[in-house]
Every structure is written in structure tokens, then in C-alpha cells.
Amino acid sequence: MAILESIKSLTELREKLKAKQAALSQKDNPQSTIQVKVTMATCGIASGSRPVYDFMKEELSKRNIPALVSQVGCMGFCYAEPTIEVTMPGKSPVIFGFVNTKKADEIIERFIRKGEVIDGVIPMNYETA
Amino acid sequence: MKTIKLIIDGKTAEVPENTTLLKAAKTVGIDIPTLCYFELKDMNIENRPGGCRVCVVEVKGRRNLAPACNTMVAEGMEVYTHNIRVLNARRTVLELILSDHPAECLTCAKSGSCELQSMAQQLGVREIPYQGEQSKYRKDTSPAIIRDVDKCIMCRRCEMMCNDVQTVGALNAVNRGFMAVVAPAFEMNLEKSPCTYCGQCVSVCPTGALTEVDHSRNVINALADPAKTVVVQTAPAVRAALGEEFGLAPGTLVTGKMVAALRRLGFDYVFDTDFAADLTIMEEGTELLDRLTRYLKGDKDVKLPILTSCCPGWVNFFEHNFPEMREIPSTAKSPQQMFGPIAKEYFAKKLGINRKNMIVVSIMPCLAKKYECQRDEFKVDGDPDVNFSLSTRELAHLIKASNIDFSSLPEDDFDNPLGESTGASVIFGTTGGVIEAACRTAYELYTGKKLEKVDFKELRGLENVRHATIDFDGLPINIGIAHGLGNARKLLEDIRDGKSQFHAIEIMACPGGCIGGGGQPYHHGDSEVIKLRASALYREDAGKPIRKSHENPFILELYKDFLGKPCGEKSHHLLHTHYFDKSAGVFVEE
Amino acid sequence: MARQIRIALRNCGVIDPERIEDYISRDGYMALATVLTELSPEAVIEILKKSGLRGRGGGGFPAGLKWEITRKVQADQKYVVCNADEGDPGAFMDRSILEGDPHAVLEAMTINGYCTGASKGLIYIRAEYPLAVERLKTAMKQSREMGLLGNNILQTGFNFDIDIRYGAGAFVCGEETALIHSMEGLRGEPTVKPPFPSVEGYLKKPTNVNNVETFANVPVIINKGWEWFASIGTEKSKGTKVFALAGKINNVGLVEVPMGTTLREVIYEIGGGIQGGKEFKAAQTGGPSGGCLTKKHLDTPIDYDNLIAAGSMMGSGGLIVMDEDDCMVAIAKFYLGFTVEESCGKCSPCRIGNKRLFELLEKITQGNGTMEDIDKLRNLSTVIKDTSLCGLGQSSPNPVLSTIENFIGEYHEHVKDKKCRSKVCKSMMQYLVVPEKCIGCTLCARNCPVNAISGERKQVHLIDQEKCIKCGACMEKCKFNAIIIN
Structure with missing residues (x-):
């Protein structure tokens, strides 16, 4: 990583990253992709999010579904760990709770591939600063 | 300095800023009780962790009560030291402390001198409403000090002494919550710690958690054994403090009464460690002159400064902390340990008895002496040169237990030949005294001239580290003095770093020297007591007809009769020692 | 919402x-x-x-x-x-x-x-x-x-x-x-x-x-x-506060709400209400340094000052929800147990006082408490708060004082009636055989780890209260609901 030499270079970098991030979610953008976020804080990992993370990474690629799988911190839904958030391009993010590899498989096959509505969705009840 | 005006219990106090409420209250005649707080005024020793919470007071506008010992005055403050809220809190806190304290006052070594006991009396506690589990710990007995920390109230005074003043680091708080207590690291025995047995922890402990190992029973048994000749020696600082145990004013000299009491106790010969102190000066002074002369001649191997070696706590300290410098201190034994072989190898032979049938008892202001006399190098075929060392406090108890009315005793004189001493040896008991005594003799031996002015006032006082230059007839001799091991550490570090300018240094482990020793009557934080003891010793010195060690006729006779010359072969064998590296083995489990 | x-x-x-x-x-x-x-x-x-x-x-x-x-x-x-x-x-x-x-x-x-x-x-x-x-x-x-x-x-x-x-x-x-x-x-x-x-x-x-x-x-x-x-929150408490919701609440988790949100909103709207639809009894805020909020505080806007006024405190933001199955005396004892463990031991009121508080609570939960003990709890708590050196001791009695304040009835029941209504304090419970329901199958007797149950086959069994350790094994095994807790 290059050293940021001024507020200007920081701002430029931020804009670049913002644009890249925005592109990911835009429906018809050629750079858009499915985004999967797996909660990997201590609580998530302790309830089994690591196998889910590995499963998502491996299986999405095996099944030829282009997706960006990343780890994130706690989403706050401790009672439903492991939780994952799936964002389909152009759509709002959906959070699933109590995800194990079996559930993850169902999310890939039914929610991501077929766009079906499936159980286990946690309502998003917050706004972010 | 800025002055602060505040109101305490309706009285207006005017004190300098940064004064504690405790001291401010004293200025208007209000004495707030304290327990963990401890101060030796003018000696730079203070303990105010704010832990016991007995001194809490109400400060108007403040949510909770404030510890008076640790809260500074502020302009316009309104303080209440004895309203119902404060009284209830103070009493409840004391009741809590008592609820975790063994009620063993009847048999406790500290009974009568216990600050917790007197606090309970002062506050009129007649029952303990909050009963419950008491914290229990392993009892620990070392050669000199007993730790019975069931009685520890976490005042942390010992910890302050051991760490801040002495920089020994043997004691610290361990564990937490209800089981928190002051102990050596890993709760090992004191014997496994770098403890020097200086006994300063014992001298400040408010309760019976830290006390000396009591050898008076062994002494009683020896006195009762007709086959034994029992000889006693008394250290200089004892005579300046023993009277306190019998209600006499601090600073009262009780030399004659002490001798009379010892004789009544049944000792066959009552001798004086002062005699051995004169002997120490002969040996140590000669060693100093020898090293100095060789140094002045350009001998590169000679080590200066020379350090005194008569304090056993100090010897333990450098063996633990500066073992690589153990060639620097004088090899002369301490007076106690010079007395032993002279008694058993010289006097016993004179009497025609086997050394094993002679018991030598020492009366010391010190607890480290108990350890010193047990050292292997001070034994012959397992027979110690000094059999038992009693503290000033133990002697007082022995006298009280033997139906002796101390104050009405006549004044007696020491026996001869080992009871004759000079003024020089008397001042061994206070900081600066040993080096002053050494100067009196070294001056005359070095210059060959008579010393007209015997008092070296520049070497006296209570400052932590002192230095003075003494004129040896044109040769300036730089003298350093430290009392308290933390101060000694500073001087030693200077020597190690090549920064020391001194030719000779006197070091005493205890603040004030032996008069402030760990075996002395409890001063309860009153530094005036220590000062009065010092002035008593200087008074005794001034009144002595002979005030230079090398003029003691019995010393001269001893050399002529038995030893030959100072630092000669016989002296080397009987009166000198060597030191050990004790840095390893600390906190190591066997 | x-x-x-x-x-x-x-x-x-x-x-x-x-x-x-x-x-x-x-x-x-x-x-x-x-x-x-x-x-x-x-x-x-x-x-x-x-x-x-x-x-x-x-x-x-x-x-x-x-x-x-x-x-x-x-x-x-x-x-x-x-x-x-x-x-x-x-x-x-x-x-x-x-x-x-x-x-x-x-x-x-x-x-x-x-x-x-x-x-x-x-x-x-x-x-x-x-x-x-x-x-x-x-x-x-x-x-x-x-x-x-x-x-x-x-x-x-x-x-x-x-x-x-x-x-x-x-x-x-x-x-x-x-x-x-x-x-x-x-x-x-x-x-x-x-x-x-x-x-x-x-x-x-x-x-x-x-x-x-x-x-x-x-x-x-x-x-x-x-x-x-500054536009978020209440007059004296700005912004938001993160709470860790725990205890008998459906959506255990981390939430961040504007200062001034009420307890009711946090528990019922964000936290999804009480587990099993049971009744809310109290919420402990501020952890071992705090106190409990009760039904009467459900609509109080949560901010620094209101919590203190309610006898609790914001603390770091732990919020533990309790329902009717929680015994408030036992809760106070739980927190005191924590404080006793965590006190550093430097000052005497915290070192010894909290231990004595814990012992008094233990005595009460074991059914040996007296009314005088409740007075002692009050005085001791006040003195510990008033005299301790640091915030730990100055707040450690809060769970005791606040449960006494809000649930004195439960204390009285423990002391006078020797009864724990939440059936948490085991010493006060009695496992009893209902004679009408017992058919004498001996299953309970065979499963009792301390042989406290006697009775011949086909005869009504009896539990020896002296021997019973209140493990509940008999009640669990009985197929006829013939064992009850008194």
C-alpha cells in the first residue's frame, strides 16, 4: 500500500473505493456481483461461522456463481449466530440467521440461484450513521 | 506558599495548600483516627494508601466520604469529622476489619502495642455484628521474623517499608479480594525471598501479623542449666530505648538498670557489645588505613571506598543485590560476632571451661542479628559463637516476666574485661556513629597526632544520605553515610557506575541506625522517639572518660595478651569474615 | 416502531x-x-x-x-x-x-x-x-x-x-x-x-x-x-448507546439506540420481548455496579441521569433482562459473588464488606435469614458505597440496595416464610410426593442419587427431607407428575 501524502490523496482513494463499492451493487453494472458477508467476530466464529464462510467461498466458486464473499464483524444478532448477509445486485441486503452449511446450501440454491423467498430472514431494524 | 482556609467541624483552619485534611484537622485540635496511615516525620517516610478507610470524613458537596489522610484541603471546604454519617461509617469499617481478624489478643505477641486493639478501644467496639468467614493463610517462620498474616489488615505499611524505603522487594500485596494479603512473591516463605531481616516491616506493623522469632524461652532454659556459663552482651542502642518499655521517657539512658536487671535474670557475666565495637574499630580502622595507604601509593588492586560491615541487614542486602561487589565491604565481623569468639575462645579459656559449656546471649535492637548468629561461618563444630540473640522488646518481656521492678533497680556496672568500653563504641547505635568512631581512631593512627576535637558533628544527623570531608592532617578523607537500604542502594549504584567519590562509607539498614532497629520498642511512627534515642547515645559518649576505641585499656590488653595486632593472623581467623553470593536461589522452590 | x-x-x-x-x-x-x-x-x-x-x-x-x-x-x-x-x-x-x-x-x-x-x-x-x-x-x-x-x-x-x-x-x-x-x-x-x-x-x-x-x-x-x-438523544445525554441485551429476552444481541429510548422499546420492540411470553420482572443495567429497573421504569427514557435517579446506572451498557422465574435475592447474590471475586482487596469496606454482604445474602437464600439481616444489608451497603476507595466498591452494593428497594417483598418471603417464589433458592424448596398420584412404581427411589426416597412397591413413597439434596432427579423421572415442589 502506498503512503497517503495528503488529505487529497485520501479523498481520491476514498472516492475510488466508493465507486468500486457502488458498482458492486448496481444491477446492470458489468462489475456488479453477488455479495455475501459472514459475521466473523468471536461470537460468530464460536457459533460456527468459519465453516459457513469456507463453504460459501468454495461452493459458490464450484457452482460457478460469481460472488464476493467477505468476513465482517458482529451484526448484533447474537441470538441467531452465525448470521450472513446476502446482497443481490440492485436489491436490498438480506440477513439470514442460524446459518449452518446445510442452510448455506439452501441459501445458494434457492435464494441466490432461484430468487425464492426462504425462511430464516432476520428483519433489519437499524439505520447506520 | 498559598494558604487555604477551610472549616472543619465549625472551626476555621488556615493551612498551606497541599495539606491533607488529617493534618489540617490537627491544627485545630481535631485528631482523626487512622490505621493504615503512617509517617516518620523528617525521615521522608510516609504511607497513605487510603486503604483502611477509618479516617473517612464528610466533605460538604461530595457524594461519598473522603479519606482524611489522602484528601487535600481546598478553599472554602466544609468538613465534618464526627457527625452521625461519619461515625457510623468509621465504626462499621472497623467492625468489618475486626470481623476478619483473629480475636487472639490474650496470647498475641502484639497485645498491648497493637494499634488495631487500641483503635477498637478508642471507638468503643464491644461486639462485632458482621461475623463471617475469616481469611486464613499459612504461617511462615524465618530465622528472624514470623509472619502470621491471618492478622494482616492490609495497611501496606510493611510493603511501603520493604519496597519504597528499603528497596528490598520481599513483601508485596498478593491475591485479590477477600484473600488479598501482603506476602513474598508466589506466597513463598520469607526465607526464600530477598528479605534482609532488617525488621522494618515488624517495626511498623500495626498488628501481630509480623513479629520477631522469640528466643527468650531458650535463654531461660540456658540460665536454668547449672552446667552452662551464660554470658550476655548488650548492644549500644538497647540502653537508649529499653526504658520506654517500662514507661520511662524516650531518650532515657538505662545502662545501669539494664545491667542490674540482666544480673538479676541470672546471667553469669554481663558484658557489653560496646567492647566488641571498640574491637571492630581497631580492625576496621586498621583495614581502612591499610587500603587507604596502598591506594595513595598507587596500588591499582585496592578497592575503595571501604564500606562498613557491622550491620547484618546491610550485609544480607548486598549479598542479595550486589554480590559482584562483595569485595568492597570491610571483612571485619560485626561487633556481635566479634564478641562471640572472644568470649568463647579467649574468655572461656581464661575461665578454664569448654566453649560448648558457654552460652553467649546478645541483646540487640535488631532482628537481622538473629539470622546473623545462625550463619554457618559463625559456628565452630556446630557450636555458634553467639547462641541466641534477643531483641530489646524480648529483653523487656523477660524482665517483666521475672518479677523485676525495673524502675526501682539500682545502677550496676558491667563485668570485666569484656564490659569496658569507650564513647566511640556507644555511638555505634546511631547513624554516622560507626564512621565517627572510626575517624577518631584512624586519625590518630594515620597522623600520629592527638585528635583534639573528638566530636565530628558533620557526620551526625538524620538526613538520608550525608557526606563530609574530614581533614586527616592535610589529607582530605571523603566520608559517605547512608541509613535505610534504599539510600544504601543509591550509594552502591554510584560505586558500581564508577561515580563514587568516597574513601569510606557507613551504611546502616534501618532508618536512624540501630536506634530505629527492627527489635526496638515500637515507636508507632513518632520520629521524635528515634531522635531522642540518638541524643541519649551522644550524651553517653560525651560523658565517657575515654572516647577513642584504641585507648580502651582492655582492648589493648586483649591484643597484647591474645590477638597480637589488628588485622594480624589471629584477628584474621577470629574477627574477619567473607561474604556470599545470594542472588541465586531467591524465589526458587526446593 | x-x-x-x-x-x-x-x-x-x-x-x-x-x-x-x-x-x-x-x-x-x-x-x-x-x-x-x-x-x-x-x-x-x-x-x-x-x-x-x-x-x-x-x-x-x-x-x-x-x-x-x-x-x-x-x-x-x-x-x-x-x-x-x-x-x-x-x-x-x-x-x-x-x-x-x-x-x-x-x-x-x-x-x-x-x-x-x-x-x-x-x-x-x-x-x-x-x-x-x-x-x-x-x-x-x-x-x-x-x-x-x-x-x-x-x-x-x-x-x-x-x-x-x-x-x-x-x-x-x-x-x-x-x-x-x-x-x-x-x-x-x-x-x-x-x-x-x-x-x-x-x-x-x-x-x-x-x-x-x-x-x-x-x-x-x-x-x-x-x-x-447533539440532535440525537436527550437534553443531557447526546447520541446513542450500545446495549448488550442478555438474559430472558428473545433477541439476545447488540443494539444501539438513541439516548432516551425507553426500556419498553428496547425490550419489546427491538429485543423481541421476553422468552416464552413470560412476564417481565426486572432489567439489570450497569452490570454488577448497577441496579435493577422494574416494571415501573419500563417507560422511563434511558439516559445517564434517569438511570441514576432510578437507582441504577448506565455502566458500560450491559442490559440483562429477568422474568418471573428469576429470584431477585439470588440475583443480588450473583452480582455480589462477582464483586467479591473481583475486588482488588486494597480497601477494607470493599474487601471485607462485600464478602459479608455476600454471606448475608447466602444466609437469606438458604432460608436462615432474619429481619435483622436485612437491616444489616442496608447499613453495610450504605457504608460500603460511602467509604470505598474506587468505583468498584462505591457501586458494588447497588444490586443489593436496588433489589431491596424494589423487591423487599421477596426478601421478606425468604426470611419470614422461608419461601422463594421463583423456586430458585434450593435450600427453601421441598420435593414432595403427592400421595394421590403416586402408584409406587419405585422409579424415583431407584433414581435418587442419595437414597432419600423410601417406599415399598405399589405403595406411596416418601422423600426424606434431611437426605434430599434437591437435585430434581425424582421429579424428572416420575411419569405420573406425583412429585411437586413446595
Whole structure:
């Protein structure tokens, strides 16, 4: 990583990253992709999010579904760990709770591939600063 | 300095800023009780962790009560030291402390001198409403000090002494919550710690958690054994403090009464460690002159400064902390340990008895002496040169237990030949005294001239580290003095770093020297007591007809009769020692 | 429907905490850049003061004021300390922030360094938080590589670097003076304040100690302006507060709500109500230092001052919900047990007093209490609060006082009727055989681990109360519901 030499270079970098991030979610953008976020804080990992993370990474690629799988911190839904958030391009993010590899498989096959509505969705009840 | 005006219990106090409420209250005649707080005024020793919470007071506008010992005055403050809220809190806190304290006052070594006991009396506690589990710990007995920390109230005074003043680091708080207590690291025995047995922890402990190992029973048994000749020696600082145990004013000299009491106790010969102190000066002074002369001649191997070696706590300290410098201190034994072989190898032979049938008892202001006399190098075929060392406090108890009315005793004189001493040896008991005594003799031996002015006032006082230059007839001799091991550490570090300018240094482990020793009557934080003891010793010195060690006729006779010359072969064998590296083995489990 | 507003948690669960780019893409380090290039330290402190941000570690001291005090003390060296020694039972918001958004804390500490004149920051974190430590280390490495931490930050000439110090998990080391002693390698115990750390702290130098959540708020306040922040919350408590919801609540988890949200909204709307549809009994806020809020407090807006008025406190934000199955005497005993374990032992009221409180509560829960014991609890609690050296002892009796205040009836039942209505205090329970239902199958007798049940086959069995250890095995095994608890 290059050293940021001024507020200007920081701002430029931020804009670049913002644009890249925005592109990911835009429906018809050629750079858009499915985004999967797996909660990997201590609580998530302790309830089994690591196998889910590995499963998502491996299986999405095996099944030829282009997706960006990343780890994130706690989403706050401790009672439903492991939780994952799936964002389909152009759509709002959906959070699933109590995800194990079996559930993850169902999310890939039914929610991501077929766009079906499936159980286990946690309502998003917050706004972010 | 800025002055602060505040109101305490309706009285207006005017004190300098940064004064504690405790001291401010004293200025208007209000004495707030304290327990963990401890101060030796003018000696730079203070303990105010704010832990016991007995001194809490109400400060108007403040949510909770404030510890008076640790809260500074502020302009316009309104303080209440004895309203119902404060009284209830103070009493409840004391009741809590008592609820975790063994009620063993009847048999406790500290009974009568216990600050917790007197606090309970002062506050009129007649029952303990909050009963419950008491914290229990392993009892620990070392050669000199007993730790019975069931009685520890976490005042942390010992910890302050051991760490801040002495920089020994043997004691610290361990564990937490209800089981928190002051102990050596890993709760090992004191014997496994770098403890020097200086006994300063014992001298400040408010309760019976830290006390000396009591050898008076062994002494009683020896006195009762007709086959034994029992000889006693008394250290200089004892005579300046023993009277306190019998209600006499601090600073009262009780030399004659002490001798009379010892004789009544049944000792066959009552001798004086002062005699051995004169002997120490002969040996140590000669060693100093020898090293100095060789140094002045350009001998590169000679080590200066020379350090005194008569304090056993100090010897333990450098063996633990500066073992690589153990060639620097004088090899002369301490007076106690010079007395032993002279008694058993010289006097016993004179009497025609086997050394094993002679018991030598020492009366010391010190607890480290108990350890010193047990050292292997001070034994012959397992027979110690000094059999038992009693503290000033133990002697007082022995006298009280033997139906002796101390104050009405006549004044007696020491026996001869080992009871004759000079003024020089008397001042061994206070900081600066040993080096002053050494100067009196070294001056005359070095210059060959008579010393007209015997008092070296520049070497006296209570400052932590002192230095003075003494004129040896044109040769300036730089003298350093430290009392308290933390101060000694500073001087030693200077020597190690090549920064020391001194030719000779006197070091005493205890603040004030032996008069402030760990075996002395409890001063309860009153530094005036220590000062009065010092002035008593200087008074005794001034009144002595002979005030230079090398003029003691019995010393001269001893050399002529038995030893030959100072630092000669016989002296080397009987009166000198060597030191050990004790840095390893600390906190190591066997 | 009450909504959460996530300020401190803004990036948690959103960004990959191990990628600085993710943080930057969400305006990360913009606050630092603005501060370093456009604002004077005094101006930043002014923004913070106007924002009304108060310390989130429990005390609620105005953050801007603390920064100002530290700034005004003259010294050759100052320190910024992040208190990440989260120790309240059931509180884990600091861990979540450090694991989910470590850069936010680094950025805020650097801003603090600029404002106070410190060039060195220290994060005091529990060694039990290994993932948080790892993520902090990764974040520190990344920000140093990008010139956002270390020497000459953003080429402005400002130097600031951060080190990590580990705590061994002592609760009392969350108290700032104890924390500082622990960092100095000394025994982790508090000393009397003043001097406050802002004046004389780490290595006797002025030290600004703030909690993780407090720091996490700072960059947003700079970026969005104090007016925005001050528009959220109540008159004296601005912004949001993160709560760790735990206990008998459906949606156990981390929530961040504006100050002034009511307990009812937090529990029923955000937390999804009580488990099993049972009745709400109390909520403990402030952990072992706090007190319990009851039904009458359900509609009280939660902020620093209201909680104190209700006999509790904000604390670090643990919120433990209790239902009708919880015995309030046992709850008080639970918290006292924690305090007894965690007291450092320095001052006598906390060391011995809390132990005695615990013993009295034990006596009462065992059915041996007297009315006098309740008086003793009251007096002792008051004295411990009034005389203890640090915040631990000054607040440890709160659970006792607040349960006595709100649930005196339960205490009386334990003492007078020897009864625990929640059937929690085992000593007061009796397992009894209902003769009408017992068919004498002997199953209970065969399963009793202490042979306390006697009775011939096909005859009514009897439980020897002297022998019974109240394990409940008999009741569990009985197929005829013939065993009941009295």
C-alpha cells in the first residue's frame, strides 16, 4: 500500500473505493456481483461461522456463481449466530440467521440461484450513521 | 506558599495548600483516627494508601466520604469529622476489619502495642455484628521474623517499608479480594525471598501479623542449666530505648538498670557489645588505613571506598543485590560476632571451661542479628559463637516476666574485661556513629597526632544520605553515610557506575541506625522517639572518660595478651569474615 | 416502531475489519485528515464539547472536557489510553467494535493525541480477546503502511503511534487508575483520585483515558458535525448507546439506540420481548455496579441521569433482562459473588464488606435469614458505597440496595416464610410426593442419587427431607407428575 501524502490523496482513494463499492451493487453494472458477508467476530466464529464462510467461498466458486464473499464483524444478532448477509445486485441486503452449511446450501440454491423467498430472514431494524 | 482556609467541624483552619485534611484537622485540635496511615516525620517516610478507610470524613458537596489522610484541603471546604454519617461509617469499617481478624489478643505477641486493639478501644467496639468467614493463610517462620498474616489488615505499611524505603522487594500485596494479603512473591516463605531481616516491616506493623522469632524461652532454659556459663552482651542502642518499655521517657539512658536487671535474670557475666565495637574499630580502622595507604601509593588492586560491615541487614542486602561487589565491604565481623569468639575462645579459656559449656546471649535492637548468629561461618563444630540473640522488646518481656521492678533497680556496672568500653563504641547505635568512631581512631593512627576535637558533628544527623570531608592532617578523607537500604542502594549504584567519590562509607539498614532497629520498642511512627534515642547515645559518649576505641585499656590488653595486632593472623581467623553470593536461589522452590 | 441508530457500530457487520480500504471507503480517516489539516486542537475539543458526547465506559464524564483538561496540563510527554478492559458480565460491545471496526478506534485515538498533545497511544485490552488483538494489530500495520499512523501522518508532521498492553482479566483494571498501574507493571489496584489521570497518569504523565465506544463515536462527530450528533438523544445525554441485551429476552444481541429510548422499546420492540411470553420482572443495567429497573421504569427514557435517579446506572451498557422465574435475592447474590471475586482487596469496606454482604445474602437464600439481616444489608451497603476507595466498591452494593428497594417483598418471603417464589433458592424448596398420584412404581427411589426416597412397591413413597439434596432427579423421572415442589 502506498503512503497517503495528503488529505487529497485520501479523498481520491476514498472516492475510488466508493465507486468500486457502488458498482458492486448496481444491477446492470458489468462489475456488479453477488455479495455475501459472514459475521466473523468471536461470537460468530464460536457459533460456527468459519465453516459457513469456507463453504460459501468454495461452493459458490464450484457452482460457478460469481460472488464476493467477505468476513465482517458482529451484526448484533447474537441470538441467531452465525448470521450472513446476502446482497443481490440492485436489491436490498438480506440477513439470514442460524446459518449452518446445510442452510448455506439452501441459501445458494434457492435464494441466490432461484430468487425464492426462504425462511430464516432476520428483519433489519437499524439505520447506520 | 498559598494558604487555604477551610472549616472543619465549625472551626476555621488556615493551612498551606497541599495539606491533607488529617493534618489540617490537627491544627485545630481535631485528631482523626487512622490505621493504615503512617509517617516518620523528617525521615521522608510516609504511607497513605487510603486503604483502611477509618479516617473517612464528610466533605460538604461530595457524594461519598473522603479519606482524611489522602484528601487535600481546598478553599472554602466544609468538613465534618464526627457527625452521625461519619461515625457510623468509621465504626462499621472497623467492625468489618475486626470481623476478619483473629480475636487472639490474650496470647498475641502484639497485645498491648497493637494499634488495631487500641483503635477498637478508642471507638468503643464491644461486639462485632458482621461475623463471617475469616481469611486464613499459612504461617511462615524465618530465622528472624514470623509472619502470621491471618492478622494482616492490609495497611501496606510493611510493603511501603520493604519496597519504597528499603528497596528490598520481599513483601508485596498478593491475591485479590477477600484473600488479598501482603506476602513474598508466589506466597513463598520469607526465607526464600530477598528479605534482609532488617525488621522494618515488624517495626511498623500495626498488628501481630509480623513479629520477631522469640528466643527468650531458650535463654531461660540456658540460665536454668547449672552446667552452662551464660554470658550476655548488650548492644549500644538497647540502653537508649529499653526504658520506654517500662514507661520511662524516650531518650532515657538505662545502662545501669539494664545491667542490674540482666544480673538479676541470672546471667553469669554481663558484658557489653560496646567492647566488641571498640574491637571492630581497631580492625576496621586498621583495614581502612591499610587500603587507604596502598591506594595513595598507587596500588591499582585496592578497592575503595571501604564500606562498613557491622550491620547484618546491610550485609544480607548486598549479598542479595550486589554480590559482584562483595569485595568492597570491610571483612571485619560485626561487633556481635566479634564478641562471640572472644568470649568463647579467649574468655572461656581464661575461665578454664569448654566453649560448648558457654552460652553467649546478645541483646540487640535488631532482628537481622538473629539470622546473623545462625550463619554457618559463625559456628565452630556446630557450636555458634553467639547462641541466641534477643531483641530489646524480648529483653523487656523477660524482665517483666521475672518479677523485676525495673524502675526501682539500682545502677550496676558491667563485668570485666569484656564490659569496658569507650564513647566511640556507644555511638555505634546511631547513624554516622560507626564512621565517627572510626575517624577518631584512624586519625590518630594515620597522623600520629592527638585528635583534639573528638566530636565530628558533620557526620551526625538524620538526613538520608550525608557526606563530609574530614581533614586527616592535610589529607582530605571523603566520608559517605547512608541509613535505610534504599539510600544504601543509591550509594552502591554510584560505586558500581564508577561515580563514587568516597574513601569510606557507613551504611546502616534501618532508618536512624540501630536506634530505629527492627527489635526496638515500637515507636508507632513518632520520629521524635528515634531522635531522642540518638541524643541519649551522644550524651553517653560525651560523658565517657575515654572516647577513642584504641585507648580502651582492655582492648589493648586483649591484643597484647591474645590477638597480637589488628588485622594480624589471629584477628584474621577470629574477627574477619567473607561474604556470599545470594542472588541465586531467591524465589526458587526446593 | 423504535429504530436503532448505529453510530459506534456503524461499520460493524458492514466492512471487512481486516481491510483498511473498506474502512476508507466508508469515510474512514477523513475525520483525522480534516482535523490535522483544517482544525486546531482547541477547535476539535470545542466540537466535541458541543456535541455533548459523554464517556461510554460508565461514568458519563463529558469527553470534550476530559480532552481539554489533558490538553491544558503542561508536560513533556502525554499519553492517550484506550480502555478496552471490558469486564461487566454480559457486556461485549467493546469487543464487537474492536473486532468489527478497529480502525475507528485507532483514528479517534490519533485525533485525541493531536488534541491533547500526546504522541503515544496505548490500548489496554484483555488478553481474553485474542481476535480483537489480532484485528487491532492488522489494522495498526495497515494504517502505518498508509501513513495514517506513526511518524509524519498524512505528511502533516504530526507523529502518533499506538501500542497494545494486555490485561489479565481483572475487573478492577477497568477503573482508570488501576488500569494505569497495571500498564506500569504494578499490581492492578486503584489509587485515590485526585490526581486524575488527565493530570497525572501513566508514568506520572498526563493521560487521557477513554473507553472504546467513546472513541468509536469521535470520527463520526467530526465528519457529520456536532449539531447532527447533539440532535440525537436527550437534553443531557447526546447520541446513542450500545446495549448488550442478555438474559430472558428473545433477541439476545447488540443494539444501539438513541439516548432516551425507553426500556419498553428496547425490550419489546427491538429485543423481541421476553422468552416464552413470560412476564417481565426486572432489567439489570450497569452490570454488577448497577441496579435493577422494574416494571415501573419500563417507560422511563434511558439516559445517564434517569438511570441514576432510578437507582441504577448506565455502566458500560450491559442490559440483562429477568422474568418471573428469576429470584431477585439470588440475583443480588450473583452480582455480589462477582464483586467479591473481583475486588482488588486494597480497601477494607470493599474487601471485607462485600464478602459479608455476600454471606448475608447466602444466609437469606438458604432460608436462615432474619429481619435483622436485612437491616444489616442496608447499613453495610450504605457504608460500603460511602467509604470505598474506587468505583468498584462505591457501586458494588447497588444490586443489593436496588433489589431491596424494589423487591423487599421477596426478601421478606425468604426470611419470614422461608419461601422463594421463583423456586430458585434450593435450600427453601421441598420435593414432595403427592400421595394421590403416586402408584409406587419405585422409579424415583431407584433414581435418587442419595437414597432419600423410601417406599415399598405399589405403595406411596416418601422423600426424606434431611437426605434430599434437591437435585430434581425424582421429579424428572416420575411419569405420573406425583412429585411437586413446595
